Each structure stands twice: as structure tokens, then as C-alpha cells.
Amino acid sequence: MKRSVVALLIIFFFGALSAELRYTKKTDFTKNFTSKYKDYKAVILVDLTNGQILYEKNAYDKLEIASLTKMMSILLVVEAIRDKKFSLKDIVTASRAASKMGGTQIFLSENEKMSVEDLLKSAIMKSANDAMFALAEKVSGPGKVDLFVDRMNKRAKELKLTQSEFNYIHGLPPSRKDRKKGMQGNMSSCYDLAVLAEELIKFPVVMKYSSTWMDTIRTGKNMFQLRNTSKLIRDYKYFDGLKTGFYWKAGFCIVATAKKDGIRMVAVVLGSKTSRSGRNKYINSLVTWGFDEVSKQKITEIKK
Known part of the structure; x- marks a missing residue:
């Protein structure tokens, strides 16, 4: 009797857990993809069209994510714009802290004035920490960035990002002083970041600038050139975003999105140690393989 109750509890627990997962591995495609590139800690490839995980390794491991942090920060900003708390045309006055x-x-x-749109463009394309800080203060109020961080963690819970934890709005490494404090x-994890990417893709302004290779802010002699931190959108077909990140402990991290024939893919790689170019080649081969696998699936289903 006791064994039956325990068994039922186990089934209930894991059934409830799987019901909460946004993505599932319906078929094991992992064995179908091979690559000599092993320079990463974790990876995931998801077909967002149907929520199917095509490939993953250590996708649920909790790892440092560097400037991929800004994905959550940017989400809070664009959600505030959606909720009409302010607009892209609003002007922000940069604080001394920013x-x-x-x-x-x-x-x-300090006291420089810039539109929300130019600040957002700078945060998305260039991963500008000062622009992100100014936007966080626009959302939470001057000097209230801690409230913004609290909101980041609250939103993570709402999205069921169980491996995500935020202490900063930007993704810079902790200072020596902060590390001494523990x-x-x-x-975050590859899985959580894929979920976060799917949320961001819903906002046209995010995709507009994450797919733009070069742009400018300011005018005249103060004109400042922005270059996207992701060369994937320039060098490889179908890629249109989304965010990169790096510092020594986190390694080279990336969340990449691509769309082909109505199929939307998101790939996440965390903890690459050697180079951006090697990571980008790997992402391209993984996503290309993913599109091919989905095409094969469709052909098989049609034949049935």
C-alpha cells in the first residue's frame, strides 16, 4: 500500500513538473548531430514552432551568463512600453550613476538627454551598460535600480525560469568587493534563456535592432556608431538575433535566433572559452542541422 502511494506521488510530481516545461524532447535527435567543437559548458537548440528540443547538453545547468543578463532587462523595458508606462519617444536624462x-x-x-529608443537600440545592438542602466532607472525611478533587479527576479519566477538568478541589471562581473561578500x-541555464528569447521575439522593436548590423546614435560631431555584437547576423544566412555576452568566468555566451521557411529556431551556447568565431561556426552548423531535421520530419509526416 505504502509503495503504491509513493509511486503515485512520484508520478504526480514528475507529471506536474513536465506539464510546466515549455519545451520537450519528443524525439531524441541528439545522436544525429556530430561536431568536433566541444568548447562549451552547455547548449540547447529549440524549434520554437512546436516547442521541440532538437538538441541539448547540460541545458539545465546553472551557469554565469555575462551580458545575456540584458535579455531580462530589455524584456522589462519593452513590457513597460507595451503597458504604456512610457514610449520609445520619451526622453531620458542620464544620471551620474549611469x-x-x-x-x-x-x-x-551626466544629464545627457537621449530617447528611450536610442538607449534601447544601444543596449540591444552594442550591449551598452550605461544605456541599460539609464533604461532601468526609467522603469524603476532614479536611484532605484535595486527595485529593477527585484523585478527581474520576480519576472523570472513568473516565466518559471527555475535556474535564473539576477544580482545586477547589466551582466558585468561582480567587483572584488562584491565577490568578497559572496x-x-x-x-541562468540554456533552457531558461531559450524561454526568455521566445518572450523577446514577440516584440518587433527587439527583433528590429537585434537583426541590424550597424546604426548610429546622436548627430553631427557627436555621432556614435553602433555595431552589433553578434556577427552571426552578418556572416550567416537566416540569423536575426539575439544577444551575446562575455567575461572571463562566464566565457563566450550567445543566444541566437534564426528563421527559415516559417520555422523559428533558438540556439543557446554557454561557457565557450576559446573564440567567438569558433562558437559562431558551431551555432551555424547546429541551426542548419536543425532546419534539415525539421524538414525531414515534415516529409515523413506527409508520406504517412
């Missing part, structure tokens, strides 16, 4: 951000930036000066970089 102007002091390190890493990749557009060199905002703080770590922002964490």
Missing part, C-alpha cells in the same frame, strides 16, 4: 558604468558603453555623460555573477 554615466559611471564600466565595460561596453556609449559614453553617456555575491556571484548573474546565473
Whole structure:
């Protein structure tokens, strides 16, 4: 009797867990894809058209994600725009804190005024930390970035991103001071990031700029050129986004989206250590293989 109850509880628990998963591995395609490239900690390839996981390794491992963090930050901004809290045309005045951000930036000066759209474009294309900080303050209020971080974690729970944890809005590595306090970089998994990518794809403004190779902000002698951090959109067919990230501990990370013949793919690679180019070649071969597998599936179904 006790064994039966335990068995039923196990079935109920895992049944409920699987029901919460947005993506499933309906067929094991993993054995069909081979590559000499092994320089990563985790990978996933999902056909977003039907939620099928075509390939994964360590996809549920919790890892540092560097500037892929901005995917969640950007999601909160575009959701605020959708909810009419402000518009792309609104003007933001950069705070002193925004102007002091390190890493990749557009060199905002204190009290500089810039539109939400130009800041968003800078965060998406160039992964500008100062632009992201200014946008976070637009959402949560001046000096209230901690509230924005709280909202990032709340939204992660709403999306059932069980392996995601945010301490910063931008994805820069923790300072020595923060590491001494036990703080770590922002964490997530390939699976969680695929879910986050699917949410972002719903917003045309995100796809507009994540698929743009070069653009500018400011005018005249202050014109500043933006170049997309993902060379996939320039060098390979079908790719139209989405976000890259890097610092030494996280490695080279990427969330890539591609669309062909109505099929939408998202591929995530975390923890590459050697080069962006090797990672990009691997992503291209993986996604190309994924499109081929889906085509084979369709042909098989038609024959049936």
C-alpha cells in the first residue's frame, strides 16, 4: 500500500513538473548531430514552432551568463512600453550613476538627454551598460535600480525560469568587493534563456535592432556608431538575433535566433572559452542541422 502511494506521488510530481516545461524532447535527435567543437559548458537548440528540443547538453545547468543578463532587462523595458508606462519617444536624462558604468558603453555623460529608443537600440545592438542602466532607472525611478533587479527576479519566477538568478541589471562581473561578500555573477541555464528569447521575439522593436548590423546614435560631431555584437547576423544566412555576452568566468555566451521557411529556431551556447568565431561556426552548423531535421520530419509526416 505504502509503495503504491509513493509511486503515485512520484508520478504526480514528475507529471506536474513536465506539464510546466515549455519545451520537450519528443524525439531524441541528439545522436544525429556530430561536431568536433566541444568548447562549451552547455547548449540547447529549440524549434520554437512546436516547442521541440532538437538538441541539448547540460541545458539545465546553472551557469554565469555575462551580458545575456540584458535579455531580462530589455524584456522589462519593452513590457513597460507595451503597458504604456512610457514610449520609445520619451526622453531620458542620464544620471551620474549611469554615466559611471564600466565595460561596453556609449559614453553617456551626466544629464545627457537621449530617447528611450536610442538607449534601447544601444543596449540591444552594442550591449551598452550605461544605456541599460539609464533604461532601468526609467522603469524603476532614479536611484532605484535595486527595485529593477527585484523585478527581474520576480519576472523570472513568473516565466518559471527555475535556474535564473539576477544580482545586477547589466551582466558585468561582480567587483572584488562584491565577490568578497559572496555575491556571484548573474546565473541562468540554456533552457531558461531559450524561454526568455521566445518572450523577446514577440516584440518587433527587439527583433528590429537585434537583426541590424550597424546604426548610429546622436548627430553631427557627436555621432556614435553602433555595431552589433553578434556577427552571426552578418556572416550567416537566416540569423536575426539575439544577444551575446562575455567575461572571463562566464566565457563566450550567445543566444541566437534564426528563421527559415516559417520555422523559428533558438540556439543557446554557454561557457565557450576559446573564440567567438569558433562558437559562431558551431551555432551555424547546429541551426542548419536543425532546419534539415525539421524538414525531414515534415516529409515523413506527409508520406504517412
